[in-house]
Amino acid sequence: MAIKNVKAPLTPAVLHILLALSTGQRHGYGIMKQVKFDSQGKVKMGPGTLYGSLGRMLEAGLICESDKKIDPDLDDERRVYYRITKLGQKALAAELERYRDVVAVATNNELLPVTYAYGA
Secondary structure, eight states, X not given: OOXXXXXXXXXXXXXXXXXXXXXXXXXXHHHHHHHHHHTTTSOOOOHHXXXXXXXXXXXXXXXXXXXXXXXXXXXXXXXXXXXXXXXXXXXXXXXXXXXXXXXXXXXXXXXXXXXXXXXX
């Protein structure tokens, strides 16, 4: 499913940012921490990648700046929070469906590694 203004497939950075924002709004550092947590440390996103991607995602309408703060008393007022938009949710769903299709082909072709409950 093609989505207006959104190139498919999504870049890994955009995919990880959308996943991080799918569970709630976050500021930049919070997004970086969530991406690292979600990927079990396999993906570490630096500020250049993060903020470059956020800028493009804002332009494409995948995310928007939130005017709401999580806890204004505990937060730095300079922090910008981002949230996923309806378009971002649709793009994420389409990308995840594309991944499901790829995994289905790999499974059907017996290309996935064999795993055992008790090791090799």
